[in-house]
Amino acid sequence: MRRxxxxxxxxxxxxxxxxxxxxxxxxxxxxxxxxNFNALDRAELENKAALISDMVATVAPQQLGERLGEALGxxxxxxxxxxxxxxxxxxxxxxxxxxxxAGQQSPTAQRRQQVWRLPDGNHYRxxxxxxxxxxxxxxxxxxxxxxxxxxxxxxxFHQLLAACIVLAxxxxxxxxxxxxxxxxxxxxxxxDEARQITTEHLDRRLSVAAAPAELDHLAQTxxxxxxxxxxxxxxxxxxxxxxxxxxxxxxxxxxxxxxVVLAQPRDNAAYRDALGSCAEEMQRxxxxxxxxxxxxxxxxxxxxxxxxxxxxxSLVDVLLEFYGLLAEDKQVQLRRDGDAELQxxxxxxxxxxxxxLSNAIQHCPPGGVVQVRIGSSDGRCSxxxxxxxxxxxxxxxxxxxxxxxxxxxxxxxxxxxGAGLGLAITRAxxxxxxxxxxxxxxxxxxxxxxxxxxx
Ligand SMILES: Nc1ncnc2c1ncn2[C@@H]1O[C@H](COP(=O)(O)OP(=O)(O)O)[C@@H](O)[C@H]1O
Ligand SMILES: [Mg+2]
Numbered sequence: 517m518r519r520x521x522x523x524x525x526x527x528x529x530x531x532x533x534x535x536x537x538x539x540x541x542x543x544x545x546x547x548x549x550x551x552n553f554n555a556l557d558r559a560e561l562e563n564k565a566a567l568i569s570d571m572v573a574t575v576a577p578q579q580l581g582e583r584l585g586e587a588l589g590x591x592x593x594x595x596x597x598x599x600x601x602x603x604x605x606x607x608x609x610x611x612x613x614x615x616x617x618a619g620q621q622s623p624t625a626q627r628r629q630q631v632w633r634l635p636d637g638n639h640y641r642x643x644x645x646x647x648x649x650x651x652x653x654x655x656x657x658x659x660x661x662x663x664x665x666x667x668x669x670x671x672x673f674h675q676l677l678a679a680c681i682v683l684a685x686x687x688x689x690x691x692x693x694x695x696x697x698x699x700x701x702x703x704x705x706x707x708d709e710a711r712q713i714t715t716e717h718l719d720r721r722l723s724v725a726a727a728p729a730e731l732d733h734l735a736q737t738x739x740x741x742x743x744x745x746x747x748x749x750x751x752x753x754x755x756x757x758x759x760x761x762x763x764x765x766x767x768x769x770x771x772x773x774x775x776v777v778l779a780q781p782r783d784n785a786a787y788r789d790a791l792g793s794c795a796e797e798m799q800r801x802x803x804x805x806x807x808x809x810x811x812x813x814x815x816x817x818x819x820x821x822x823x824x825x826x827x828x829x830s831l832v833d834v835l836l837e838f839y840g841l842l843a844e845d846k847q848v849q850l851r852r853d854g855d856a857e858l859q860x861x862x863x864x865x866x867x868x869x870x871x872x873l874s875n876a877i878q879h880c881p882p883g884g885v886v887q888v889r890i891g892s893s894d895g896r897c898s899x900x901x902x903x904x905x906x907x908x909x910x911x912x913x914x915x916x917x918x919x920x921x922x923x924x925x926x927x928x929x930x931x932x933x934g935a936g937l938g939l940a941i942t943r944a945x946x947x948x949x950x951x952x953x954x955x956x957x958x959x960x961x962x963x964x965x966x967x968x969x970x971x
Contacts, residue, residue, distance in 0.1 A: 523696050530692030534684040542677040549673065553666045554641075558629060561643050561659050564594060565627060568657055572598075572647055581607050593665050595640070597658040606655065614660055618644065623656050632660070639663040702728055706735060718746040751918070758920040759808070762935055766801045770794055800935075807937040810867075811919065814944035820861045828890045828899060829855035831866060835873055836888070842874075847882040848903075854890040856897040858970045860949050865968070868945040868953075869899060871938035872964045876903035879962065895970055896951065902963035913955055917943045942966065 567587065575583045580598075584607040588596050595610035597618065608615070617634050623646040633639045640660040647655040706722055713720045721742060722735045777790040829852070836850045843850050850873075869888075876886045880903040889900040908916070912923045920936040939953070942964075946953045951968035 522700065523693060526696040527689050527693040531685045531689040534688040535681055538677070538681045538684045542681070546670070546673065546677075549670070550666075557641050557661045557665070560594070561629060561641065561661060562627065564588070564591070564596075564659055565643050565645065565657065568596075568598065568659075569647065572655055593661060595658075595660040595662070597656075599656045599658075601654045601656070603656075610658065610660065613638070614640065614658075618658050623658075631663070699728075702726065702731055706731065710738070713742065715749065718742065718749055755919055762804055762920055763801065766797045766804075770797050773797075804935045804937070807935065807941060811937060811941050811944055814864070814941060814948055817948050820864070820948060822861060823859050824862055825857060826860050826862045826865055827855070827857050828865075828897065831862070832869060832888050832890065832899070835866070835870055838870075839873055839877055843877055843886070846877060846880065848877055848880045849885045850877075850888075851885060852888045852890070856890050856892040856970075858892075858897050858968055860968060864945045864948065868942040868966055869901070871942045872899075872901040872966065874934075875938060875964070876901050876962075879903055879905045881905055884961075892970060896967055897970055899966040899968075900963055901966075902961055904961040907959050908955070908957040908962055913957065916955060917953065939964075 568584070571583055571587065572580065584596070584598060588594075588607070588609065591609075595614055597608045597610040597615060598606045599608075600606060603619075610618075613634055613636050614632075617632060621632075621644060623644045625646050625648070627643060627645060630642050630644065631639060632642050640662055642661075643657070643659045645657045647657050706727060709720070709722050721739045724732060724735045724739065727735045773790055773794055777787065832852050836852060839850065873886070873888070880886050884904040886901065886903045889898075889902075891898050891900075908923055915921050916923065917939045918936075919940045921939075922936040943953050946966055946968065949968045951966065954965045954967065956963050956965075
């Protein structure tokens, strides 16, 4: 089915409404006019009946016919028939068909108007009276107004009405169509503007100022959608650039080493050395890829794979034990405060806390204390991991959780340093639990807080 355009619909609606209004108005005027004509006819019949009664009462019967002829002869609209009691005509202007019909009716004593429908199709408004005798013999009076008397006027009126209806329909279609088209023009220009917005021109926006009030909200909504899309698009482009960069570096290292070793014959020990450092590089590559996969999965889960009761205190203790050697190595102390239990995925929470802890140990100066505080309030629990150390720049804070972001890139990639995916994974895990990660950094140190709902 083809969809009809709004212009077409509104134009048709306007035309229909104006035709209906004109028609109702026309019917009302028609009724009023007919009512008025009936009242006039009724009054006229009464007047003439009174006039005839007067004449019958005052004029001698021999002159009656003549006087009636003088008084009524020039009333072509009304048919008169005045007769004796025995039916012989005194005065008549009535057509034969009417007289024949009157022959079958009996006159009444009261003035009661009737409507007669003759067999030939004509109808008359009629007064048919028995005139009580004042002088001489009683008379019969018949006064009849032809029902078709007003037909020419009504016909003219109906033609005028029809013309007005057609005119109204045409005028309102043209005018309505024009107005609707004009009103919808801003939509067209919004569409034109939207067509200009491509991936190369994602910074363009729809011009809100030009849009009429009703479209203003739509334009603003579309603009904020564009802003979000642009933001995501930029991040996606950066991400693919970062990803290629991260993968290219270890592969370049591998190739270089292999080429150097193959350039000339070497002894077994040299080959073993070369293979060893190749394995290290490949391990790094495989970790990045595994992390990327994990991140992609964690970011797209709608529901956690499994939820179980997780005791945070013992989970953290296991991790502190695991990182004990590394901490000792860096002359860093590890401590835990508090405990809480929540419903969540143990493996994921384990990984999230491990990422925070390994960062804290890595950035903690020798002799410092890495502190893990567990608490719960308002239906959620918090795991805060803090370490002393230099303050992180305020503008870097929101970017820490981006993939591949490392605050101090100039340091290069020392061994043991990650690819910058740890915090991104921690955030994805928090979000999969319906929670979040926050960071606060002062001159005294840095605290990461993992906030998770209890259930
Ligand atoms: N406890 C911390 N103190 C100072 N800086 C930190 C801390 N934790 C993370 N960062 C900064 O955030 C960056 C991103 O961390 P992360 O995503 O774990 O990546 P990676 O550990 O692989 O560098 C780190 O490179 C570091 O600059
Ligand atoms: Mg890390």
